[in-house]
Amino acid sequence: MQPDEEVLRVENMSKRFGPVTALRDINLHLCKGEVLGLLGDNGAGKSTLMKIISGFHKPDSGRLFVKGEETELRSVVHARSLGIDCVYQDLALINELSVYHNMFLKREKVLRPIPLLANGAMKREARAALDEIGVTVPRLNVPVARLSGGQRQAIAVARTVNSDADIILLDEPLAAMGAKEGAMILDLVARLRAEGRVSIIMIAHNYVHVLQSCDRVNLIQDGQITFDKPTGETSVEELNEIVVEEYRRARAAISGA
Amino acid sequence: MRFLTLREGSIIVVTVIVAVYFTIVNDRFFTHANFITLLPYFAPFAILAAGEVLLMVAGEIDLSIGSVYLFAPFMFYEFNQWGFALVPCLILALLCCLVVGLINGIFTEVIGVSSFITTLGMLLGLGGLTLVISHAAPVAMPGAEVTTKTVNVTHVINGQTVVLQEKVNEIGTFAKIFGGGTYSELIWALIIVGLVQVILSLTRWGMYTIAVGGNKHGAAEAGIRVRAVVMRNFVICSLFAGLVGILEAVRASSVTPDTSGAAETMFRAVSAAVIGGTLLAGGEGTAIGALFGALFLGILRDGLTLQGVNADYLDFILGAAILIAMVINVYVGRVRKGSGRAA
Numbered sequence: 001m002q003p004d005e006e007v008l009r010v011e012n013m014s015k016r017f018g019p020v021t022a023l024r025d026i027n028l029h030l031c032k033g034e035v036l037g038l039l040g041d042n043g044a045g046k047s048t049l050m051k052i053i054s055g056f057h058k059p060d061s062g063r064l065f066v067k068g069e070e071t072e073l074r075s076v077v078h079a080r081s082l083g084i085d086c087v088y089q090d091l092a093l094i095n096e097l098s099v100y101h102n103m104f105l106k107r108e109k110v111l112r113p114i115p116l117l118a119n120g121a122m123k124r125e126a127r128a129a130l131d132e133i134g135v136t137v138p139r140l141n142v143p144v145a146r147l148s149g150g151q152r153q154a155i156a157v158a159r160t161v162n163s164d165a166d167i168i169l170l171d172e173p174l175a176a177m178g179a180k181e182g183a184m185i186l187d188l189v190a191r192l193r194a195e196g197r198v199s200i201i202m203i204a205h206n207y208v209h210v211l212q213s214c215d216r217v218n219l220i221q222d223g224q225i226t227f228d229k230p231t232g233e234t235s236v237e238e239l240n241e242i243v244v245e246e247y248r249r250a251r252a253a254i255s256g257a
Numbered sequence: 258m259r260f261l262t263l264r265e266g267s268i269i270v271v272t273v274i275v276a277v278y279f280t281i282v283n284d285r286f287f288t289h290a291n292f293i294t295l296l297p298y299f300a301p302f303a304i305l306a307a308g309e310v311l312l313m314v315a316g317e318i319d320l321s322i323g324s325v326y327l328f329a330p331f332m333f334y335e336f337n338q339w340g341f342a343l344v345p346c347l348i349l350a351l352l353c354c355l356v357v358g359l360i361n362g363i364f365t366e367v368i369g370v371s372s373f374i375t376t377l378g379m380l381l382g383l384g385g386l387t388l389v390i391s392h393a394a395p396v397a398m399p400g401a402e403v404t405t406k407t408v409n410v411t412h413v414i415n416g417q418t419v420v421l422q423e424k425v426n427e428i429g430t431f432a433k434i435f436g437g438g439t440y441s442e443l444i445w446a447l448i449i450v451g452l453v454q455v456i457l458s459l460t461r462w463g464m465y466t467i468a469v470g471g472n473k474h475g476a477a478e479a480g481i482r483v484r485a486v487v488m489r490n491f492v493i494c495s496l497f498a499g500l501v502g503i504l505e506a507v508r509a510s511s512v513t514p515d516t517s518g519a520a521e522t523m524f525r526a527v528s529a530a531v532i533g534g535t536l537l538a539g540g541e542g543t544a545i546g547a548l549f550g551a552l553f554l555g556i557l558r559d560g561l562t563l564q565g566v567n568a569d570y571l572d573f574i575l576g577a578a579i580l581i582a583m584v585i586n587v588y589v590g591r592v593r594k595g596s597g598r599a600a
Contacts, residue, residue, distance in 0.1 A: 056478055076480035092478035096471040096540040101464060106480040108461050116459045 005032045006068065007167055007199045008053070008084075013062030014223070015048055022048040024223030026062065030167070033196035035189060037214035037231070038203045039239065041246060045223045046203045047089055050169045053201070054086035055079030066167075077106070085165035089172050089203075091156040095145035099137055100126035102144050103159045129162040130155070133188055150181030157185060161192070168192075170202040174209065189213050207236045221246060264534045265546030267589040271582050272553040279560035286563055293439060297508065299555030300442035301501045305526035306533065306547035307446075307453040308497030312490045313530055314457065316470035316539025317365060317372035319491065321379035322498035323523030325354050327514060328387045329499035330398060330506035335390060337399035343431045346399065351499050357383060358495030362488030372491075380523065384516035391514040400431045401510035436504030445504060446548065449497060453544035466490060470539025529554055532582050553582065 008030040015023040023045045030036050040046045051057045053064070055073035064071055066082050073079045093102050100119075101108075103126040109118040123140050130137055135154040137147065144152055153176055160168055170189075174182045190213060192198050204210050210217055211231050219227035219242060227242060279286040305322055312319050333350040341349065357379065364375040405424050412419045428437045436442055457463035465486045468476040477483050506512035531537060532553060533546030557578055561571055 051478075054478075076478065080480060086478075088475075088478050090475060090478070092472070092475035094468040094471045094475060094479075094540075096467050097464065105464070105468060105476075108464065110461065115461070116455075117461065117464065 006030070007032050007066070008201075009063075009065040010049075010053070011063040011065075013049075013052065013059045013064070015045075015052060015057060015059050021223055023052075023059070026220070026223070026225055028218060028225055030199050030201060032199055033193070034216060035193045035200045035202060035214045037210035037217045038201055038220060039205075039207070039210060039217060039243075040203075040220035041243070044220045046220055047171055049220065050086055050088070050171045050201070050203065053079070053167075054084055054088075054169055056086075080106075080163070080165065083164065083166040084169070085160045085163050085167070086169035087156045087160050087171060087173055089175065091152055093144050093152055093156055096143055098142060099140045099144055099147070099155060102155060103129065103162065105159070107163060125162075129158050133158050133161065134184055149176035150178050153177055154181060154184065157188065161188065161198075166198045168198050168200045170200060172203050172205070174204060174206065186213055207239045210239075211236065264541065265543045265549060267585050268533050268546050268549045268553060268582065271585060272549045272556065275553060275556050275560065279556065279563070283560070283563050286560060291559065291563065295555055295559045296440070296443050297505075298559050299551045300446040301505055302522075302526050302529050302551035302554065303446040303548045304442075304449050304497050304501045304504075305522070306529035306551050307450045307544045308494035309526055309530045310533070310535045310542045310544050310547045311453055311456070311466065312372075312487075312494045313535050313537060314463075314470045314539060314542035315466045315487050315490050316473065317487060317491070318527070318537065319358075319361060319372065319376045319494045319498075320523055320527075321357065321361060321376040321383060322494060322526060323519040323521075324380050324383035324387065324516070325357055325495050325498035326502035326505070326522055327512075327516065327519040328357070328383050329354055329502035330512040331387050331391050331396070331514065333503055333506070334396050334399060334512070343400040343429075347435070347503060350503060351496055354495045354499030355492050357499075358492035359488065361495065362484075362491035365491070366484040366487050380520065384519060388514050388516065393514055395511055395513040397511045398506040398509070400429060400435075401437055401507045402432075403428055403510070432507050432510075436507035437510075442504050442508065445500070446551075450544045450548045457542065457544060462486070462489070467540055470541075472540075525554060526551075528579060532579060532586070534586055554579075 006029055008028075010026050010028040013023055013026040014021070026045070026049060028049075038046055038049075048057065052059050052073075055076045055078050058073070064073065066084065071082065079085075094105065097105070100123045104122045109121050109125075110116060111118050126140055133154065135151065135158060137151055137155070144155065147155070153173065157170070157173055173185050173189075177185065186209060189200065189202065192200065193213070193215070202210075202214065211234075214231050216230050217227070217234060217239070218225050219239070285291055305326070309319060309322065329350045332353045333346045336346040336349045337343070361372070361376055361379055364370045365372040403426050405426055407422050408425050409420050410423045412421060432438075434441060457466065465476065465481045468479070468481055469483050469486050473483055529550035530542070530547045531550070533543060533548070533550030535542030535546060554575070557575055558571065561574060566574065
C-alpha cells in the first residue's frame with residue numbers, strides 16, 4: 001500500500017441553504033493515516049463540509065471520491081457503511097438514553113432469534129471501549145444527561161473511534177472540555193495517528209493543538225479552501241496572520257459600507 | 258425508596274393508596290362485582306394511553322384518537338352492510354385507522370405542521386366525517402347480537418331428577434374476543450401495554466423513539482430515520498384507538514356518533530399517559546405507568562361513584578386529584594434525576 005494513498009477527495013463542492021451560500025467551491029483531499037486539521041472562522045462552512053462528507057447533507061454540486069471511487073452519499077448510514085463516521089459538534093447524544101445505548105446508537109447489538117436489545121453485551125463492550133480511551137464514567141446505565149460536558153464529548157468520540165470507521169471526522173472535539181479531558185482526546189488522536197489505520201479530519205480553533213496533532217492544515221474561508229500546507233511548513237504566526245488579515249478585511253468592509 | 262425512583266413508581270404508589278382508601282371507607286369497593294364494574298372505566302383508556310405513550314415519547318401527540326375511536330366502529334358497520342364478514346370488517350376498519358395515522362404522520366413529518374394542530378384538525382374532521390357516514394344516528398354493532406337459545410337443564414329436587422328447559426343469552430365468539438367477553442378488554446389492555454413496554458425498553462424501535470423525542474436533530478445525525486419512526490408511531494397509535502373503538506362498540510352492542518364524548522375519551526387517555534409519568538415534551542415515558550394512570554382515574558371515578566358523590570362534584574374532584582398526582586410525579590421526577598432540575 002502506498003503511503004500517500006487517498007482515502008477521500010472532494011472536488012468543486014458547493015452547498016446553499018436558501019439564500020445563504022455555505023460552501024462555494026471546496027477542493028480537499030485526505031490521505032490514508034493522515035490527520036488533517038481544518039481551520040476557519042465561524043460560519044466559514046466547516047461544519048457543513050463535515051455534514052456533507054458524513055452523508056447528513058447532500059451537496060448541490062461537486063464530486064466526492066471515497067477510497068478512489070466516486071460516490072454519492074445517500075444517508076448517514078450509507079456513509080458509515082463506507083467507513084466514514086463523524087463526531088458532530090453538537091455530539092448527537094440523546095440525553096434520555098443511557099451511556100451504553102448512546103455508544104451503540106444505530107449500531108445496536110440484538111439477540112437472536114427475537115431481535116431484543118442485547119444490553120449486557122453492549123454494556124461490556126462500551127466499558128471496554130471507554131477503558132481503552134481512558135474515560136472514567138462510573139456507571140454506564142445512567143442517562144448521559146447526568147454527565148459533564150467533557151465526559152459527553154469523550155463518549156461521542158469513543159462511539160466513533162470504537163466503530164469500524166476508518167475515516168473519522170471530528171467537529172471541534174475539544175469544545176466544552178477541560179484541559180485534562182482535552183489532553184485525553186489529543187492523546188487519543190495522537191495514538192490513532194501513530195497506528196495509521198484511520199484517517200482523520202479534525203476541526204479545531206487552537207493553532208497549537210492543530211500544529212501538534214495534525215499532519216497538514218487546511219483553512220476554509222468564505223466557503224473555499226484558501227490554504228493547504230503540511231504542519232511542518234507553517235507556524236502559529238503564519239496562521240495568526242491569515243486570520244488577523246481576514247478580520248482586517250471584514251472591518252474594512254463594514255466601515256466601507 | 259429505590260422503587261419510587263422508577264418512572265412509574267409514583268403513580269403505582271398513588272394508585273395503591275387510593276385503592277386502599279376506598280377499600281377502607283366502602284365495603285362494596287373491594288369486591289369481584291365492583292372489579293367487573295371498574296374494568297370498562299380503565300381498560301379501554303389503558304390501551305388508548307399506551308398508543309399515546311409511544312407517540313408522546315417520540316415528542317408528538319395525537320388528539321385525533323378520540324375521533325378514530327368513534328370512526329372505526331362505524332366503518333366496521335359500513336363494511337358489514339356491504340356484505341363483509343366480521344373478521345374482514347375488523348381488518349378493513351383497522352386499515353382505515355392505519356390510513357388516518359399515516360395522514361397524521363405525513364402532515365406532521367413531511368409537511369411540517371405541528372402534531373398538535375394536525376391531529377386537532379383530524380379530531381374535528383374525522384368526527385365530522387363519522388357524523389356524515391352515520392347520518393348522526395346510532396347503529397347496532399354487527400357481531401354483538403345477543404342470541405337466546407333454549408337448553409335443557411337437569412335439576413335434582415328431593416332426589417328426583419327433573420329436566421327443565423331454560424333460556425340462556427349468548428354472544429358470538431367474535432364478540433367474546435373483541436370486547437363482549439367480561440375480561441376481553443382487560444386482556445387486550447394487558448397484552449397491548451406489555452407489548453408497548455417491551456417495544457419501548459427492549460427494542461431498537463423503542464430506542465429510536467426515545468432518541469427522536471429526546472433529540473430529534475441528534476437522532477438524525479446518528480443516522481436514525483426520524484420520519485419513519487414518527488410515522489410508524491402515529492400509525493400504531495391510530496390502530497390502537499380504532500381497536501378500542503370496536504371493542505367498546507361490541508361491549509355496548511351499539512355505537513352512538515357522540516363526537517364530544519369521543520373528545521373526552523381522548524382527554525382521559527392523554528391524562529392517563531401523562532399521570533403515568535410520560536413527558537409531553539418527549540424522550541421519556543412508560544406504558545406500565547399509563548396503565549396505572551388509567552387505573553388511577555378509573556378507581557377514582559368508580560370509588561367516588563360508590564361513595565355516592567354527587568355527579569356535579571365528580572369532575573371537580575377528579576381534576577384536583579389529577580393535579581395532586583402530577584405534583585407528586587414532578588417531585589419524584591426531580592429526586593430521580595438528582596439534579597434539582599424540573600422534569
